Amino acid sequence: MANIKSAKKRILVNETKAARNKAIKSKVKTAIKKVDAAVAQKDVEAxxxxxxxxxxxxxxxxxxxxxxxxxxxxxxxxxxxxxxxIA
Structure with missing residues (x-):
């Protein structure tokens, strides 16, 4: 564990940023899966x-x-x- 105050802060900031990045990547993956599912069903409009x-x-x-x-x-x-x- 870090002893220096700035190092402790960096750990907290990095955790926050990692959580944000993970959430954004998850949204992207979900959106991609929706497109792939619509393509698999050959539903052009969807x-x-x-x-x-x-x-x-x-x-x-x-x-x-x-x-x-x-x-x-x-x-x-x-x-x-x-x-x-498919179009």
Missing amino acids: AKTALKAAIVEITKAGSKGVYHKNTVSRKIARLSKSVNS
């Missing part, structure tokens, strides 16, 4: 609406620093490709 929601979540995660911009771009591209394959 897939498109789920894709729009997923793009918003992924972009937010990127702007908050949870994901790198290239990761954000890759995730969006793969989802869009899967939705376009």
Whole structure:
């Protein structure tokens, strides 16, 4: 355990940030799963609406620093490709 006050604070701040990042990543994963489920059922309209929601979540995660911009771009591209394959 840390003895220095600033080190103790860093531990608390890191825990807070880790919890926030985990929550954001969980939202992104859920949004991606909804798109994949709609694609699996070949429901074009549901897939498109789920894709729009997923793009918003992924972009937010990127702007908050949870994901790198290239990761954000890759995730969006793969989802869009899967939705376009059933359209």
